Amino acid sequence: MKHIRSQIFTALCAVLFSTSSFSDTLIGDFRHRPPEMVVDLDNYQLSGPLKDVIEQAAAKLGHTIEWRVVPFIRSLDNLKNHKTDIVPRVVHTIERTEFIEYLGPIGIERYDIHFVTQLNGPKIADYQDLRTLQIGMKRGTAYFVRFDNDTELHKTAVADDFNLARMLRAGRIDAVIVLDLPALIAELQAIEFKHYQLADYVYPNPIGNYYGMPLNHPQAPAFNQALTEMRQDGTITNIYRKYGLSLLE
Template sequence: MKLIVLAYLLSTFFSSVHAKTYTVGLVDWPPFAYVDNQSIRGISVEIVQEVSKRTGITIKIVEFPWARLMVLLEGGKVDGIAFVAKNKERERYILYPEEPYYTLTTVFYVRKGDRDQVQTYNDLYRLGVGVVRGSEYFDPFNNDPKITKTEVVKEIQLLQMLDKGRVGVIVGTHPQVEAQIAQHGFTEKFEQAVYHPGNDAQIYFGLSRKSALASYESRITEAIRAMKKDGLIQKISKKYLK
């Protein structure tokens, strides 16, 4: 666990909630979460901060490696996760609020000039794909054993492998992957493939089923709905997706 902790100790009228500080984990995933001058910043960080403010739930945010974070959530050693997509395995130990706070779409990227190489899903069988380990993209891709997948820990590694020609295709989520492509100077080198799955991937503030934080699911859902309705989530996003 990296020793980078962002704690929000907020006053509250809900004394029963205020009595405990809940740990919410995340991983480095710009622009939703990243370290900047020893502080954790990003879209999801600000959203969790606002949920804390609106609900009176005291939260501290801690960065973990992805695999360790899943183990801690399953055991109730961490109370929540700032961003997570649904899958059946995770639903065993993560409670998802009724309201997601962000919608992503899956995209495939190739080197400039190669976009026609991936025109249909079947082209992925021939080419193989670079993926981030543990990520959920879309079905049937997630569990398709016929597609050769090269796994890495972080998305920046995918970009570097595509740039060096070690893989011909990578998969990511819009608009997150575009932000990383721009940040690392690959905009003129990469382009989206012709094929688009056309799926929506919902992102949630997940709660460990073994944590007392799960009992506040309805309050968290109400806060997220209000933030979407008043335009705050869109406003936060625009700060990081320029």
């Protein structure tokens, strides 16, 4: 009986302390989204202003962040199931407010939506030109309301830019819708594919720069306050300037 009680106690402790909300160390999901989030695969180093900003906020509150590199689609699932504490750069949507506590925004950014095709690919001059195309997109990404809700478009959803770049080169899709143009271009360069072009049609897309925490996370109010103070006193602006970047107010 004593042995059974000991096992039960051990199992209970494992449950109680399995989430980082009960300790000073928080779990953060990171992904390669240059220039704000950069993953150096050769040296396994993570860098970028979004990392610096939230780490400084965490330090003010007596926390550290343990980062892990996770695809964004899995990060959304982690937020739903409280398996992570912080995810940088989560686009704010009504649907996601059902399971995400948003921190910020720390500023506004202009992330125009582009469409990329092969050099001799279809011409995309306006939204209607998308109707006949097979469009590659990243699973779980919010682009813009009209596109996201358009059930008549032919969409192929994949996990990441790695797959999108190779599918475009192989001609398996006609175009790629792109929120993070530098990330896709980096993948196209990695496979030495130069025969691509940006479509004339561009969707203007100013978005708030948010962090995501699981809904009702106990640390969310304190982090929001810390980020508000850092934005007001210029700390966030200075961190972005260090990387040669800027945020719109």
